[in-house]
Amino acid sequence: MPDVLTRILAAKAEEVAAAKAARPFAQMRAQALAAAPARDFVGAIRSRVEAGRPAVIAEIKKASPSKGVLREAFDPAAIAQSYAAHGAACLSVLTDTPFFQGGAGDLKAARAACGLPVLRKDFILDPYQVFEARAMGADCILLIVAAFRLPGGAEGAGPSSRRAPGYDLARLQALESAAHSLGMAVLVEVHDADELAAALTLTTPLLGINNRNLRTFETRLETTLDLLPRVPSDRIVVTESGILAPSHVARLRARGVHAFLVGEAFMRAPHPGVALEQLFFQGGMNETPGA
Numbered sequence: 001m002p003d004v005l006t007r008i009l010a011a012k013a014e015e016v017a018a019a020k021a022a023r024p025f026a027q028m029r030a031q032a033l034a035a036a037p038a039r040d041f042v043g044a045i046r047s048r049v050e051a052g053r054p055a056v057i058a059e060i061k062k063a064s065p066s067k068g069v070l071r072e073a074f075d076p077a078a079i080a081q082s083y084a085a086h087g088a089a090c091l092s093v094l095t096d097t098p099f100f101q102g103g104a105g106d107l108k109a110a111r112a113a114c115g116l117p118v119l120r121k122d123f124i125l126d127p128y129q130v131f132e133a134r135a136m137g138a139d140c141i142l143l144i145v146a147a148f149r150l151p152g153g154a155e156g157a158g159p160s161s162r163r164a165p166g167y168d169l170a171r172l173q174a175l176e177s178a179a180h181s182l183g184m185a186v187l188v189e190v191h192d193a194d195e196l197a198a199a200l201t202l203t204t205p206l207l208g209i210n211n212r213n214l215r216t217f218e219t220r221l222e223t224t225l226d227l228l229p230r231v232p233s234d235r236i237v238v239t240e241s242g243i244l245a246p247s248h249v250a251r252l253r254a255r256g257v258h259a260f261l262v263g264e265a266f267m268r269a270p271h272p273g274v275a276l277e278q279l280f281f282q283g284g285m286n287e288t289p290g291a
């Protein structure tokens, strides 16, 4: 059986083909160009990080392949308001349906309920999806480098071939350009050194390091800590996944990581915003959301 990322990407390619047939590109483009202006996703993160405060991208997801259903009573608008009231910098909203039980409606409802910039969390492979993201109101898209691995690419035999990019850089760069042309930001996501080398060919300052291996689900904070020395100082590291306790936050912040993408810890809590405040602003570092 193929791993889950392979299955998600295959399903996504079919989904995009069906979407294009149902709503042609010209129509999607017109909708994207007519959307309300994008909110400043990078600025919301940068301002906090440069002030030495945590920048929290708070995720709205009903379910995930690794954890199943995380939240039965799922109200994206109420969750977004709760996050905004308790110090989130931005939102991340899952729009994939088959694997995460999300949808475009979740993103629209969350964005309409608050003033925060919103990341469309999905598996973007095609320019059509970039226009679709803007049409639904997204302010940022996610590009997962692992989704652009070429057949036989980064898994070469020896040390030198492992350093070869092995990724479809032209396609990654074209998707980034499309997002920027629509005023959206890009969060590029990596999990290892080969993916990082590929990600650094993009211009976006937002570099996500996913602590979760999307093929095996193994989740280790050391993924972020080990890659940190290889990240140039002009990039803002966003550590993603598996951040569940104040000790995790303290460990990463002690190494200079101040931007976080968190889902499960908030989705399982009765009040997601309160959980955010407890995780980031009531720990040992005695922060307050606006201080």
Ligand SMILES: O=C(O)c1ccccc1NCC(=O)[C@H](O)[C@H](O)COP(=O)(O)O
Binding pocket: 004, 005, 059, 061, 064, 065, 066, 067, 210, 212, 214, 240, 241, 242, 243, 261, 262, 263, 264, 265
């Ligand atoms: O979470 C999964 O099971 C998953 C499986 C396959 C591809 C992506 C997946 N998750 C996306 C994410 O990485 C997380 O939603 C995000 O980083 C937040 O993680 P967490 O705080 O651990 O919910």
